């Protein structure tokens with residue numbers, strides 16, 4: 001890493017530590033119980049550089065690489081997975097889509113406010129009838145004069161309610177239903193045709209708000225189309241590849257946070273006249289947890305470095321996401337077990353980490369979908385090389 005980037009990264013990590021200790025940990029339980037999205041924290045995260053980690057400097061971003069970005073998400077997730085998830089969605093979905101595929105005018109209009117935390121972005125692909133098979137989406141955009149009219153519904157949208165803009169994928173020609181007639185649009189939430197539907201009451205990640213967006217003759221000027229017509233699906237898939245690396249990082253951060261709580265507890269708690277850590281049954285659990293976390297961390301770094309080298313990440317991003325998400329669930333489960341009754345109760349945060357971890361196996365493509373992607377790549381390579 002260059003010297004100036006290294007110092008930007010160091011400062012960012014210091015900011016995460018301070019914000020984590022002072023602005024997150026004291027409130028994390030309340031946010032979780034009341035399912036509150038902390039808007040004012042997001043303004044601070046913007047001021048401290050966390051909402052534009054990979055974005056270019058000319059818009060006020062930190063211009064760090066993906067490797068630095070995943071380290072930051074891991075660190076933040078050791079404090080609170082829900083906050084880290086919202087930060088990851090903001091950086092690697094909405095903002096990254098705008099930066100990678102938006103034109104200069106679109107970036108000039110939105111990028112700086114997104115990066116500084118003056119506004120929050122949402123990224124809307126999923127619908128009530130369409131999740132894993134996203135190419136079948138049913139939201140439509142029809143051209144009328146120099147506007148597009150969007151009709152439909154987007155479900156499970158992170159920041160659906162609290163965002164000021166949404167990047168929306170819609171069919172620009174309703175038939176045939178293929179992936180080649182989807183287009184991405186920037187929709188300003190001030191637009192009267194967009195409204196907020198149901199906000200989800202979730203098992204975990206409760207400080208990260210998730211809502212439905214409704215589009216009823218939502219009129220969007222043609223200047224808000226991202227890239228060219230019918231390229232929205234390939235844009236979305238490219239964005240999701242990067243997003244999956246950030247979910248791998250989120251998973252590792254959650255696993256690390258829970259592991260640390262379990263280690264601390266096992267070191268202190270005594271039963272049968274010995275510390276828990278002195279029982280082989282518990283120390284082996286900790287050894288396995290630490291090894292799984294380290295393996296996931298290295299896979300995440302490899303995926304991020306591959307992205308930084310501008311090499312294809314389709315397979316490695318899915319491997320990292322699949323492995324790390326399943327690791328997060330397994331590690332947080334064991335962490336709850338090590339804390340026994342205390343692990344199951346809300347006085348300790350480890351149960352929250354367990355609930356938060358489960359989202360990682362679902363959001364931005366389920367574990368099953370990651371295995372489909374990995375297997376397809378294995379087959380493709382075998383057919384080409386017979387190896």
Ligand SMILES: Cc1cc2nc3c(=O)[nH]c(=O)nc-3n(C[C@H](O)[C@H](O)[C@H](O)COP(=O)(O)OP(=O)(O)OC[C@H]3O[C@@H](n4cnc5c(N)ncnc54)[C@H](O)[C@@H]3O)c2cc1C
Pocket residue numbers: 089122123124125126130131132133155156157158159202205210359362363364365366367368369372
């Ligand atoms: C908290 C949260 C935040 C989210 N944020 C966003 C967001 O910001 N933007 C957005 O667009 N979406 C978002 N999502 C949606 C998320 O990406 C989807 O939930 C996910 O892709 C799965 O889609 P689905 O829920 O419709 O499940 P389905 O696609 O209905 O899948 C149900 C089950 O069937 C399995 N399955 C499906 N197809 C296959 C197959 N071919 N082979 C084997 N198994 C299969 C799945 O793995 C899963 O286990 C969010 C979801 C949650 C819960």
